[in-house]
Amino acid sequence: MSERRQDYKRHGSRYKARMRAVDILFEAESRDVDPVAIIDDRHKLARDTNPIVAPVAEYTETIINGVAVELDTLDVFLAEHIAETWTLGRLPSVDRAILRVASWEMIYNTDVPVTTAIVEAVEIASEYSGDKSSAYINATLDAMASKVETLRERAANPEAVLAEASESLDDAPVAPWDDSDEDFEAVDAAEVFEAEETVEVSEVAEDSEVSKVSEEKADES
Structure with missing residues (x-):
């Protein structure tokens, strides 16, 4: 058994329910569908004779229904507390x-201690993302706490x-490590192209001035 699997096993059913809620919310956003659906x-699928998916835990469903209903409010609160260099x-x-x-x-859900929600x-x-993600997620939730x-x-x-x-929520600057966004890359490419174009125009103008001076000297001689 792997070390990662052992770590996962040490957690209780609530932790697993949270992880599956994250999975479902991620899938819903990726597919642009309602997570409740x-x-x-x-x-x-879980009720089929030969089920191909595990039943959804009651607490996972509670989280999904809650987030779906309160999504706009949650996003406003998150946007207020996330660091300025990032954007939700x-x-x-x-x-x-x-x-x-x-x-x-x-x-x-006041039944869950705030500290528990943050720690988990x-x-x-740390399971799904990287060190940077863990750091700013911790900072954002601590600020809200x-x-x-x-x-x-x-x-209310x-x-x-x-x-x-x-x-x-989309007006803030792009997260500095987010180099996967096509629009962000396109903006950078456009800026580079514009800069190169400006240099070329300047060089043409400079060449024109040099030619003009040379012609004037030729006429004087």
Whole structure:
């Protein structure tokens, strides 16, 4: 048995339910479908005579239903607390899923200790992502934890939360390590092309001035 599998086994059913919720949210975003619909599909497949998927745990379904209902509010809160050099809309999809699961637990499921939600989110990030992901996920959730009571009060009035959101979640700069986004690469390429074009124009203008001076000297002689 691998070391990774042993680590996974040490966790309880809630941890596994969170991991599967992250899986489903990631799949839903990748396929652009409702995560609740994926849960329904999983239930049907698990009831087949020869099931090809495992049944969905009750707590996984609770998380998915909660995140689906409160998604807009959660994203506003996450965008408010994520570091300025990052942006929720341009993070890797799996990191968004982890943040949404943990923030939903922190704000909407008071049965789960805030510390537990954060610690397990960071552990899931270490399983699915890298060191950078674990670090900024931890920092973001810690920032939310410091004012969790206020966030819970605000969450009771989601219309007001959305009305207060003055900027789009996609307006912030691209995460510095996100080099997989085509639009970001296209912008960089366009900037390089524009810079090269400017140099070429300048060189042409400079050559023209040199030619003009040479002609004037020739006329004087």
